[in-house]
Amino acid sequence: MKLKQWMINAIIGALYTGITILIAPFAFGAIQFRLSEMLNHLVVFDKRYAYGVTAGVVLTNLIISPFGVYDWVLGVGHTVVSFIVYFILSKKVQSPVKKMVINTVVFSVLSFMIALLLLLVGAAEVFWFAYLTVFLGQMVTMGVGIPIMLTLDNKLDFKKRMQA
DSSP states (O other): OOHHHHHHHHHHHHHHHHHHHHTHHHHSSSSOOOGGGGGGGGGGTOTTHHHHHHHHHHHHHHHTOTTHHHIIIIIHHHHHHHHHHHHHHTTTOOOHHHHHHHHHHHHHHTTHHHHHHHHHTTSOSOHHHHHHHHHHHHHHHHHHHHHHHHHHHHHHOHHHHHOO
16 A cells, blocks of 8 residues: 555544543443444445455554454454455445445344443343344444545545555
């Protein structure tokens, strides 16, 4: 990647962390609304944004997660695995909206990894309840993120910004 792309990804990572810190009481736990997850949709415009979003998850989980190593492995793992599955499933899809719907579903379905994390650290007593609440939180934040990211893209042109 070129320097400009690294810089953009550093900004995305910092933005992810900043947004999460602002809403920290709602970003961790069995019922969570991590608004920064909207940034997952940046990969719809250019897959290289995955580096910045993943860096943001790493940084966030390192500095403010109450779940330590579990979040470093399962939280970051959730992001990485979700991006990989999204890239595979959306390979032939052209519509940005359809891609964002696929992305939302993938991140939500794979949130069982976060539910497992919550169970392992004792932040949840019942896996299925934790999975349901994290799944719903992910669906809501990323679902709300679709029109927000489309509007921002109209103003900022994410694809063009990532090009060298």
